[in-house]
Amino acid sequence: MGNKLFYQDPYIQSFSSKVIVQRKDENGNNYIVLEQTAFYPTGGGQPHDVGTIENSKVLIVEEVEGEVRHYLEKELDDVNAAVQGVIDWDRRFDYMQQHAGQHIVSAAFEQLFGYKTVGFHLGNEIVTIDLDTENLLESEAARAEELSNQIIIENRLIETKWVTEEELAHYNLRKETKVKENIRLVIIPNFDYNGCGGTHPKATGEVQAIKILDWERQKKKTRVQFVCGNRVIKQLGQKHKVLMELTKLLNAPEKEMQQAVSRLLENGKNAEKKLEQSLETILQYEAKSLLAKMEKKIVSKVFQNKSIQELQKLARMIIEKEEEAIVLFVSHNEDRLQLVCARGSAEKRSMKKVMGNVLPFINGKGGGSDSFAQGGGEAVISGEQMLKHLVDLIE
Known part of the structure; x- marks a missing residue:
């Protein structure tokens, strides 16, 4: 070494x-x-x-x-x-802070609740540990974070020591070492004894601070996300900047931010509901207008930029009002054609077969049933030409 x-x-x-x-x-x-x-x-x-x-x-x-x-x-x-x-010292010291912080957090969870760390990842933005428990309470995370930061405040020495396999018996290790020779221990006296080959600061005070961000269940374990040292300051700065921007956008002070966002979401839902109701009314009116123009039991039209969902809804409105109707809709949406073919309950012709006969004209794909089918493809022909193919097939 x-x-x-x-x-x-x-x-x-x-x-x-x-x-x-x-x-x-x-x-x-x-x-x-x-x-x-x-x-x-x-x-x-x-x-x-x-x-x-x-x-x-x-x-x-x-x-x-x-x-x-x-x-x-x-x-x-x-x-x-x-x-x-x-x-690159900034990167090195960052990893020293995070790695020492991981030792502290893992030891805190184990000492307080007996939750062993069975997985660890030191990422560019956050650190994660996998705890051997299916559930983690918010109060438990808070206590582990509090103890971790207390160890930092006490500025305890972080010692490293090379030992033999026989000498390991003298130490209360948090987990068994994987190597049998060149064994290196990282020790926070009276708190954590752990085999580790990483780099760490000389005292816990240099970790500066630890903040647990979140946790989630991973199979039968719990994955805890946290940051240490300068990353805590960076995260605080980023979150504060976002919060200040939101206070301006929502015209609400920080303490009332949650209520302001809740009101905004509720207003959005109400506006969306009203918009859906308005669209429903428009489609009902459009269905009535199209039925008035029905010829030979066929209701047909070419639309511009109408979604397949709107075509389907409009078609269903028509066949619910007129059981003998056959609906043939085409919509030209940018470089694609969208098609809907539907029939009322008194009509027996297969809309699925009609759709299958016209889709090759536009290199299209589709599906459905004998009573209701939809599809789409490339706009290699005009919407009017496609509608003529559909009408000719029905007639």
């Missing part, structure tokens, strides 16, 4: 080293291996570091067969001289 500088000191932001090898992997991606490195490779739930080595960006860092590979944007010009590496 001597060549992994991030274990000696996770606060190292720049370093010098020699290049051992520069080569390409099996996929043709260029990488180098250094004599020593401060770049943390992906592992233990923590994403890799990024930064630069000389004049090349470090894109990915992985440990493969015991060597830490630094995948670079471009090859280095001189691999014989010492190279300078620089860590």
Whole structure:
């Protein structure tokens, strides 16, 4: 572990080293291996570091067969001289905060309620843990968050220690370690003892704050979402900005925001209901007007930009009023034709067959029953031409 500088000191932001090898992997991606490195490779739930080595960006860092590979944007010009590496410190410290925060939150849930952490993901925006419980109460989440932030306020030391498998018996570990050698413990004295290979700050105070955002049931577990450190400040800023914009749009103070949104939604529902009623009235009037123009029991028309739902509703109104009617509707909607064929209860001709005979003219698809069918396709012919095909088939 001597060549992994991030274990000696996770606060190292720049370093010098020699290049051992520069080569390409099996996929043709260029990488180098250094004599020593401060770049943390992906592992233990923590994403890799990024930064630069000389004049090349470090894109990915992985440990493969015991060597830490630094995948670079471009090859280095001189691999014989010492190279300078620089860590993206903002990213590194963010992950240090989140990872230490995860230890604290997981320990809090286990100490308070016995809920063990069985899954963990450190994302770019949020951190999640999967708790071994099907249900999580709001009061439980609040207590775990309160204890977590109390541990932060106390600014307890975060210690790291390399131990043997035999020495593990001296520690009350939160979970069993997966490795049997090179075992690294991350310890918050009298609170959490856990095997971990990630990077962490030197004290809990540097985590700054922890905020649980939400949780949901995942199969028989509960997935908890939270943020730590600078992400708490960022989330607060984003949410405050949205809230301020809403107060202006709704002309309501922050404390009355919930009532204002509820009123807005209720007004929207009422307006939508009135609009539906108005549309119903218009369609009823239109159905009556079309029935008055019925010839040879056929009610037919070409519409512009009428939805298939409106065509269907209008057709049903007509065949409910006139049991001998046959309805043939075509609507030209941009570059498509929509068709509806319907019959009253006294008529026996199959609308499904009629639809099947005309759909090939427009490379269309459709379906339905003998009494009511619908379809659509490309507007390669006009709506009037399509209606003529339909009328000719009926006549």
